[in-house]
Amino acid sequence: MTAQPAPHPVQSAIAPVSMADYAADPAGLAAALGASFARYGFAVVADHGLDMTAIQAAVDDAKAFFALPADTKMKYHEPGTGGARGYTPFGQEAAKDADVVDLKEFWHTGRDLPKGHPYRAMMRDNLWPDEVPSFKPHVQAMFQAMDRLGADLLRAIALYLDLPADWFADKVDMGNSVLRLLHYPPIPADAPGVRAGAHEDINVITLLLGAEEAGLQLKDKGGRWLDIAPPPGALVVNIGDMLQRLTNHVLPSTTHRVVNPAPERRGFARYSTPFFLHFNPDFEIATLPSCVSTDRPNRYPEPITAQDYLLQRLREIRLL
Numbered sequence: 001m002t003a004q005p006a007p008h009p010v011q012s013a014i015a016p017v018s019m020a021d022y023a024a025d026p027a028g029l030a031a032a033l034g035a036s037f038a039r040y041g042f043a044v045v046a047d048h049g050l051d052m053t054a055i056q057a058a059v060d061d062a063k064a065f066f067a068l069p070a071d072t073k074m075k076y077h078e079p080g081t082g083g084a085r086g087y088t089p090f091g092q093e094a095a096k097d098a099d100v101v102d103l104k105e106f107w108h109t110g111r112d113l114p115k116g117h118p119y120r121a122m123m124r125d126n127l128w129p130d131e132v133p134s135f136k137p138h139v140q141a142m143f144q145a146m147d148r149l150g151a152d153l154l155r156a157i158a159l160y161l162d163l164p165a166d167w168f169a170d171k172v173d174m175g176n177s178v179l180r181l182l183h184y185p186p187i188p189a190d191a192p193g194v195r196a197g198a199h200e201d202i203n204v205i206t207l208l209l210g211a212e213e214a215g216l217q218l219k220d221k222g223g224r225w226l227d228i229a230p231p232p233g234a235l236v237v238n239i240g241d242m243l244q245r246l247t248n249h250v251l252p253s254t255t256h257r258v259v260n261p262a263p264e265r266r267g268f269a270r271y272s273t274p275f276f277l278h279f280n281p282d283f284e285i286a287t288l289p290s291c292v293s294t295d296r297p298n299r300y301p302e303p304i305t306a307q308d309y310l311l312q313r314l315r316e317i318r319l320l
């Protein structure tokens with residue numbers, strides 16, 4: 001595989017928050033993260049402690065999978081299942097209300113549930129490609145690493161919300177979380193559509209690696225698009241609709257997109273790996289009382305289970 005030149009330097013709108021002092025000063029991280037989320041719905045997290053060699057091994061296997069012939073990849077596509085597991089080809093997903101499809105293909109890995117677990121009724125079994133033998137152990141390890149880091153970030157978010165640090169722990173420990181391995185191929189000059197149209201994430205929080213290749217933008221409060229250009233290896237974390245709903249918009253789920261590169265970088269693929277952290281499917285998303293006040297009336301008087309909310313939203317993005 002030929003090495004890509006360094007991505008285009010882009011000025012980032014968001015200052016990174018370091019997790020290096022997390023153990024010594026959890027309240028400090030909670031305050032810094034919370035301030036970034038409240039302002040942008042996004043945070044850039046450095047010193048997150050992920051084993052980047054292990055992550056790279058999984059990303060390399062994803063690249064090997066995407067390089068397979070289309071009909072081989074289609075063996076791992078399960079139509080009519082919302083793209084929950086395995087492969088989703090080009091031309092399938094579109095942003096809500098968009099009239100063009102996104103310029104991407106992806107693979108989804110979820111949680112491996114023990115035999116007989118009641119959530120198996122709602123969470124499909126994983127698929128694994130035979131053609132790339134190390135894919136399964138590498139991608140499983142990456143899923144577990146992101147799952148653990150997500151739980152850590154939720155402890156900081158709980159502190160920011162004045163909840164006990166472990167408030168989220170038993171609400172996400174068997175969550176329907178998904179690791180998405182994404183491939184945006186090189187783009188012809190006249191390609192219609194964009195790599196990923198403007199959208200909000202459905203889940204609780206998203207942990208994104210691989211956004212160094214320029215293109216990821218968030219829509220700021222005033223309607224302006226801002227570039228999110230993380231330093232190499234940094235994690236981009238954003239609030240999803242489920243946490244926005246739980247917090248009555250104290251933590252906003254911000255619209256974002258991946259724009260097509262400048263002409264001189266159109267020949268390069270983009271590989272990124274969002275981990276969509278979800279609640280356990282039967283968790284009832286009911287507005288936190290501490291996030292309701294006379295200035296901030298409850299926007300969601302009716303609770304909804306995480307599973308019902310997910311199904312409703314997947315229909316909107318044409319995955320069901």
Ligand SMILES: O=C(O)CCC(=O)C(=O)O
Pocket residue numbers: 180182196201208210211216256257258272273274
């Ligand atoms: O590829 C990226 O950087 C972001 C992708 C994204 O926003 C998504 O898949 O929800």
Ligand SMILES: [Fe+2]
Pocket residue numbers: 199200201256
């Ligand atoms: Fe997204």
